[in-house]
Amino acid sequence: MSLLAVGSVAFDDLETPSGRRDNILGGSASHFSLSASRFHPVQVVAIVGEDFGPAEYRVFEGRPIDLGGLVRTPGMSFHWKGQYGTDLNEARTLETHLNVFAGFKPDLPAAFRTAPYLFLGNIDPTLQLDVVRQMATRPAWIALDTMNFWIDGARPALLEVLKEIDILLVNEAEARSLTGERNLLKVYGKIRDLGPRILVVKRGEYGMLLFTPEGFFAAPAFPLEEVKDPTGAGDTFAGGFLGYLAAAGTLDLATMKRAALAGTVMASFAVQDFGTERVQALQDGDYANRVEAFKEMIRIG
Amino acid sequence: MSLLAVGSVAFDDLETPSGRRDNILGGSASHFSLSASRFHPVQVVAIVGEDFGPAEYRVFEGRPIDLGGLVRTPGMSFHWKGQYGTDLNEARTLETHLNVFAGFKPDLPAAFRTAPYLFLGNIDPTLQLDVVRQMATRPAWIALDTMNFWIDGARPALLEVLKEIDILLVNEAEARSLTGERNLLKVYGKIRDLGPRILVVKRGEYGMLLFTPEGFFAAPAFPLEEVKDPTGAGDTFAGGFLGYLAAAGTLDLATMKRAALAGTVMASFAVQDFGTERVQALQDGDYANRVEAFKEMIRIG
Numbered sequence: 001m002s003l004l005a006v007g008s009v010a011f012d013d014l015e016t017p018s019g020r021r022d023n024i025l026g027g028s029a030s031h032f033s034l035s036a037s038r039f040h041p042v043q044v045v046a047i048v049g050e051d052f053g054p055a056e057y058r059v060f061e062g063r064p065i066d067l068g069g070l071v072r073t074p075g076m077s078f079h080w081k082g083q084y085g086t087d088l089n090e091a092r093t094l095e096t097h098l099n100v101f102a103g104f105k106p107d108l109p110a111a112f113r114t115a116p117y118l119f120l121g122n123i124d125p126t127l128q129l130d131v132v133r134q135m136a137t138r139p140a141w142i143a144l145d146t147m148n149f150w151i152d153g154a155r156p157a158l159l160e161v162l163k164e165i166d167i168l169l170v171n172e173a174e175a176r177s178l179t180g181e182r183n184l185l186k187v188y189g190k191i192r193d194l195g196p197r198i199l200v201v202k203r204g205e206y207g208m209l210l211f212t213p214e215g216f217f218a219a220p221a222f223p224l225e226e227v228k229d230p231t232g233a234g235d236t237f238a239g240g241f242l243g244y245l246a247a248a249g250t251l252d253l254a255t256m257k258r259a260a261l262a263g264t265v266m267a268s269f270a271v272q273d274f275g276t277e278r279v280q281a282l283q284d285g286d287y288a289n290r291v292e293a294f295k296e297m298i299r300i301g
Numbered sequence: 302m303s304l305l306a307v308g309s310v311a312f313d314d315l316e317t318p319s320g321r322r323d324n325i326l327g328g329s330a331s332h333f334s335l336s337a338s339r340f341h342p343v344q345v346v347a348i349v350g351e352d353f354g355p356a357e358y359r360v361f362e363g364r365p366i367d368l369g370g371l372v373r374t375p376g377m378s379f380h381w382k383g384q385y386g387t388d389l390n391e392a393r394t395l396e397t398h399l400n401v402f403a404g405f406k407p408d409l410p411a412a413f414r415t416a417p418y419l420f421l422g423n424i425d426p427t428l429q430l431d432v433v434r435q436m437a438t439r440p441a442w443i444a445l446d447t448m449n450f451w452i453d454g455a456r457p458a459l460l461e462v463l464k465e466i467d468i469l470l471v472n473e474a475e476a477r478s479l480t481g482e483r484n485l486l487k488v489y490g491k492i493r494d495l496g497p498r499i500l501v502v503k504r505g506e507y508g509m510l511l512f513t514p515e516g517f518f519a520a521p522a523f524p525l526e527e528v529k530d531p532t533g534a535g536d537t538f539a540g541g542f543l544g545y546l547a548a549a550g551t552l553d554l555a556t557m558k559r560a561a562l563a564g565t566v567m568a569s570f571a572v573q574d575f576g577t578e579r580v581q582a583l584q585d586g587d588y589a590n591r592v593e594a595f596k597e598m599i600r601i602g
Binding site: 226299 | 484504507516518521522525528597598600
């Protein structure tokens with residue numbers, strides 16, 4: 001009854017006003033699965049190169065993360081080099097080396113094809129659609145993340161896969177560019193026409209919006225004294241949100257609000273250190289305390 | 302036991318993607334008092350010209366708004382002409398005619414000098430300080446709004462008046478420019494050193510943040526199908542927030558959260574029509590319904 005996640009596993013070189021790190025674990029499937037596995041078992045489908053070694057496998061060990069779909073192949077892993085200025089909302093890409101990721105052609109292990117929950121991380125929509133078609137049974141829900149690169153450059157394929165999707169997770173600019181609308185309620189109306197019945201708009205330091213047929217929900221981000229590195233915050237949010245939903249097994253609005261809270265809190269940890277470091281080290285008590293602090297912050301008596 | 306408001310009363314020419322209006326009532330004291338008077342009696346100190354006639358006086362009639370400090374003088378009222386593109390967060394000023402406002406030198410009527418609550422709208426900080434000094438008794442609290450024009454151009458005077466202030470209301474860019482910090486928790490620390498113990502950061506369509514010694518609060522904006530005109534939204538928020546606080550008579554965190562909700566809901570009405578039109582027409586039931594809808598939206602079970 002796992003949550004199947006398809007995406008990238010990468011090495012990142014990161015530079016932010018708080019410092020720099022080279023060759024640290026990144027990629028959507030890494031951030032997503034480390035976050036989601038706090039709530040529900042995860043199966044990962046991704047591709048890595050020979051530079052992905054014992055130290056990296058160890059990060060996922062001892063967690064309910066099944067790496068049976070992680071293909072290790074000759075060559076180097078996907079490598080991204082990025083830089084942030086004082087405005088941490090905007091990353092500047094310095095280098096992108098696709099390496100073995102250029103040949104990524106997800107082939108789901110038989111045991112993964114009946115997963116009841118599916119997250120399609122931000123990869124080529126043609127591959128996302130191919131994954132959907134490999135499923136032996138239609139999952140209870142399918143969630144998808146994408147980006148402007150595909151919205152602008154692969155729109156027909158993206159529109160095709162969107163027809164199969166229940167939950168779309170994008171940032172504000174992506175939601176607007178996908179629909180041509182600026183007003184987010186109108187954006188949601190158009191997204192529904194494209195397929196997804198649930199829309200999550202990620203707003204970085206401004207939090208998130210959730211649109212559902214039952215109603216909407218808005219949550220701020222958790223205020224922090226220091227944000228060291230925003231890389232992976234969106235995938236960590238998606239992991240908390242969808243991991244919580246998979247564990248709950250329902251999609252009613254009250255559950256989705258609690259799931260949004262889980263995602264928001266997980267993302268708030270992600271940005272407090274570089275890469276996946278803070279989420280790797282997260283203890284149950286840290287999580288529970290911040291959930292309580294967050295609920296108190298937004299509670300009106 | 303009124304809430305004393307000092308600011309501008311103006312005529313605006315407004316152009317937004319939803320249409321245009323010429324010569325409609327505007328100015329910080331207009332937006333503020335129409336909003337605040339829903340919660341608590343307001344006394345207004347401002348200056349207008351001969352173009353401010355019976356139709357304008359009528360807008361304030363039948364409400365607990367005391368215009369005893371509204372000076373009408375030969376000449377024309379403050380006139381602002383502004384334009385918004387599809388990004389409604391940013392106004393483009395086309396024309397500013399200060400007119401009689403250039404000679405504004407607030408002189409509080411004797412009956413206003415013992416007001417227990419004082420709001421200093423966005424005017425020259427030298428005038429704001431002069432108003433504070435005219436008070437016969439120190440108000441229970443003093444709130445202040447300002448803008449980058451004064452932060453950049455009249456910093457020494459602004460720092461002087463901030464020493465007298467309890468509640469500072471500014472937008473994000475202003476809060477950062479005033480303190481030289483980007484992180485908002487650090488911004489709040491520096492603001493406290495300058496005087497105000499309570500900070501409200503207005504974020505437009507992203508809502509607001511409230512920082513107090515007791516803790517903080519964050520609320521999103523209310524999602525709307527159409528925003529016709531954002532002019533005056535900040536002053537309408539301030540009116541709802543401070544009017545609610547004046548009526549409650551306390552500054553504990555639970556009360557301030559409810560006040561922030563009142564301000565957020567009032568601002569959500571303000572932007573649904575041009576100038577003060579929607580707030581003028583607001584019925585008790587409209588307000589109560591939206592407060593309930595908003596509480597439901599942010600509630601987590």
